[in-house]
Amino acid sequence: MIVSIVVPAFNEEKLLPACLESIRSAVAALEKRAWDWEIVVCDNNSSDKTAEIASSLGARVVFESINQIGRARNTGASEAQGTWLVFVDADSTVSESVFEALATAIESGTVVGGGACLSADDELASRIRVPLMVWNLISRTCRWAAGSFLFCRKDIFDAIGGFNLQHFAGEELDLSRRIKRAGNKEGASFVILKGCRIRTSSRKFGLYSHRELLGTLFSMIFRYRGTTGNRGSCFLWYDGRR
Numbered sequence: 001m002i003v004s005i006v007v008p009a010f011n012e013e014k015l016l017p018a019c020l021e022s023i024r025s026a027v028a029a030l031e032k033r034a035w036d037w038e039i040v041v042c043d044n045n046s047s048d049k050t051a052e053i054a055s056s057l058g059a060r061v062v063f064e065s066i067n068q069i070g071r072a073r074n075t076g077a078s079e080a081q082g083t084w085l086v087f088v089d090a091d092s093t094v095s096e097s098v099f100e101a102l103a104t105a106i107e108s109g110t111v112v113g114g115g116a117c118l119s120a121d122d123e124l125a126s127r128i129r130v131p132l133m134v135w136n137l138i139s140r141t142c143r144w145a146a147g148s149f150l151f152c153r154k155d156i157f158d159a160i161g162g163f164n165l166q167h168f169a170g171e172e173l174d175l176s177r178r179i180k181r182a183g184n185k186e187g188a189s190f191v192i193l194k195g196c197r198i199r200t201s202s203r204k205f206g207l208y209s210h211r212e213l214l215g216t217l218f219s220m221i222f223r224y225r226g227t228t229g230n231r232g233s234c235f236l237w238y239d240g241r242r
């Protein structure tokens with residue numbers, strides 16, 4: 001068994017070290033099962049020291065020149081050697097309990113992919129508490145994985161074409177739906193792991209105004225395809241604020 005952890009990263013020199021260090025601790029859950037693992041960081045045309053930091057912390061670094069989250073994930077996955085893919089965002093951290101739940105799901109033989117609920121514990125956590133509660137409820141109910149943490153079998157990922165490049169945001173929701181459909185055909189499920197949470201950054205709540213955040217949210221709710229398919233409308237992800 002080989003598990004490939006893919007981390008897309010665009011100008012993430014500030015938060016990437018904590019992400020990679022958390023992964024290197026979490027893989028203890030894989031090592032005790034004698035599973036192999038690798039970390040693949042896709043440098044998505046960064047102008048800072050993202051690639052240098054990733055390499056110094058033991059990750060294999062690949063490069064994607066076109067700045068798009070889904071494209072960076074696809075490029076990382078195309079270079080991955082694992083039978084399972086785990087996507088972790090560079091502004092998020094995982095724990096051994098998360099990877100223990102991941103490994104248990106894989107061992108069950110009844111799962112094709114999934115995600116986990118989210119939490120935040122930085123200085124802006126109070127601002128994101130209610131949005132996270134709402135998202136976690138939606139995630140568990142609809143079985144949609146957040147981009148912060150999504151895992152799936154690589155053969156399924158390859159068969160359905162990976163992340164849809166027509167989306168500049170929300171591509172993880174589209175992929176969750178397609179993985180579920182593929183799993184249903186073989187009687188396997190897409191799950192949201194129980195008893196563990198991914199810690200994700202709330203930095204957008206400090207970098208953007210309430211008007212910008214709410215405007216983007218409502219635009220995605222009422223004009224999902226029109227918004228996620230337009231790079232300019234997804235400025236929260238691409239304008240470079242860090």
